[in-house]
Amino acid sequence: MGKGDQRSKRGKTWIGTYGKKRPRKAKKVSLVKKAVAKPARKASKKSD
Numbered sequence: 001m002g003k004g005d006q007r008s009k010r011g012k013t014w015i016g017t018y019g020k021k022r023p024r025k026a027k028k029v030s031l032v033k034k035a036v037a038k039p040a041r042k043a044s045k046k047s048d
Contacts, residue, residue, distance in 0.1 A: 012022040
């Protein structure tokens with residue numbers, strides 16, 4: 001189990017591959033909510 005072993009984490013790091021033993025890091029997702037102006041509701045008056 002050394003640098004030449006593709007199944008070990010050390011081997012995957014040395015060779016530069018990914019897999020079960022050396023998964024890729026998840027990308028950070030930044031959630032940015034856009035400020036959306038909601039139209040104001042007009043108060044409707046009932047006329048009799």
